[in-house]
Amino acid sequence: MHVLQLRFLVGAVAACAAASGAYAQGAASCPNPIPIALTTPLTSGVALLGIQAKLGVEHAIGEINAAGGVGGKTFKLSIEDATGSGPNALNSMNRLMEGKPVVLFSSMISPHIFTQNDAIKNGETPVLVAGTNAQLMKQGNPWLIRMHVHDGQLADAVPRYIVDTLKKSKPAILVVADDYGLGASKGLQAAFDKLGVKPVAVESYGLNDKDMTAQLTKIKTSGADIILLWGRPGDVAIVLKQRKALGIELPVIGNPSTVAATTVANLTPEESDGAYGIGGMLPQVGANQKALAFAKDVSERTKVPPDNFGVGYRDAMYMVKDVIEKVGCDRAKIRDSLRALKDWQGLMISYTADKEGELAHTMGIYRNKGKVTEQIGVIKAGSN
Numbered sequence: 001m002h003v004l005q006l007r008f009l010v011g012a013v014a015a016c017a018a019a020s021g022a023y024a025q026g027a028a029s030c031p032n033p034i035p036i037a038l039t040t041p042l043t044s045g046v047a048l049l050g051i052q053a054k055l056g057v058e059h060a061i062g063e064i065n066a067a068g069g070v071g072g073k074t075f076k077l078s079i080e081d082a083t084g085s086g087p088n089a090l091n092s093m094n095r096l097m098e099g100k101p102v103v104l105f106s107s108m109i110s111p112h113i114f115t116q117n118d119a120i121k122n123g124e125t126p127v128l129v130a131g132t133n134a135q136l137m138k139q140g141n142p143w144l145i146r147m148h149v150h151d152g153q154l155a156d157a158v159p160r161y162i163v164d165t166l167k168k169s170k171p172a173i174l175v176v177a178d179d180y181g182l183g184a185s186k187g188l189q190a191a192f193d194k195l196g197v198k199p200v201a202v203e204s205y206g207l208n209d210k211d212m213t214a215q216l217t218k219i220k221t222s223g224a225d226i227i228l229l230w231g232r233p234g235d236v237a238i239v240l241k242q243r244k245a246l247g248i249e250l251p252v253i254g255n256p257s258t259v260a261a262t263t264v265a266n267l268t269p270e271e272s273d274g275a276y277g278i279g280g281m282l283p284q285v286g287a288n289q290k291a292l293a294f295a296k297d298v299s300e301r302t303k304v305p306p307d308n309f310g311v312g313y314r315d316a317m318y319m320v321k322d323v324i325e326k327v328g329c330d331r332a333k334i335r336d337s338l339r340a341l342k343d344w345q346g347l348m349i350s351y352t353a354d355k356e357g358e359l360a361h362t363m364g365i366y367r368n369k370g371k372v373t374e375q376i377g378v379i380k381a382g383s384n
Helices: 003-027 047-066 084-099 108-124 151-165 177-195 213-220 232-246 289-302 309-326 331-338
Strands: 034-040 075-081 103-105 127-129 144-146 171-176 200-207 226-230 252-254 275-277 360-367 372-380
Touching: 003 309, 034 047, 034 084, 034 213, 034 309, 047 075, 047 232, 047 309, 075 084, 084 103, 084 108, 103 309, 108 127, 108 144, 108 177, 127 309, 151 177, 151 226, 151 252, 151 275, 151 360, 171 177, 177 200, 200 213, 213 232, 226 232, 226 289, 232 372, 289 309, 309 331, 309 372
Parallel strands: 034 075, 034 103, 103 127, 127 144, 171 200, 171 226, 226 252, 252 275
Antiparallel strands: 275 360, 360 372
């Protein structure tokens, strides 16, 4: 062997040993197994969303543990069902905090997170969330980190896309009547106002409603040229079914629930066709082979197709793993490192923390072609 080859080999071995030693040193402050906690709705009307957090975190932990964990230490996940209730979400989080997790994941249901906010502050444990209410991260809570795009970003992007790209000027807004939907409606109306466009109808429905024909009939007679729909997979599927039954041929655009696999699975090709969605990244769509493999593996294991939230929680768990490799299990150091991330590459997008703890700033643009969802573009928050 030549001297240069030998030096290269020795250097490579030393580098690997140094990296392994650094990971072990980071994990030295950690218990074994390393406790991680998750509270998310697994029952109730929002379970179709809540299950995505479980799918994403569990998949990441399974891969990480199979690869040796962090410094030889594995992760152990504890899960509590938040149901659809704010008080239950708070109680489930408090029970999980008793197990002293180094990181806790809460759900994508914004009212739950508002209810949990004071307990998160007092718990002094990093809490990663995907709730999309724009005001969540404006509460001055240093322990809260969001890994998913929010309605403030979408409320700016969707109206611009409707007006500038789809060339529509008479939108009708239809939202679920809770903090999530009504907050989005307010932001969407403000964004349209900046564009010089006034919605011709603004309607809402209850989270557990099964009949939206009255709202859809008002929209049908309003002179609208597009429906802007903001809800969750279960109720969005009902709206799209009833829209078709009423013979309403207006195009529909909304948050990712309009194109999510869990929505499309409950629709006929005719009911699904033509709907647009803008929001977090969908793993089944496009040519990203790693994302497609993730979607296939999760679907085969759980019989539930992962969506944008599944991707977000998967990525967030890998962020936690990378941070612990560097700083160990000191909760304040984990929090500070997560809130200082820059250009961290996830499965489909990169994440950079801003001063409020927002990590995600990239949205996909999707359209249903029958029961097949296609990605037709990408929007960066704040871009035109």
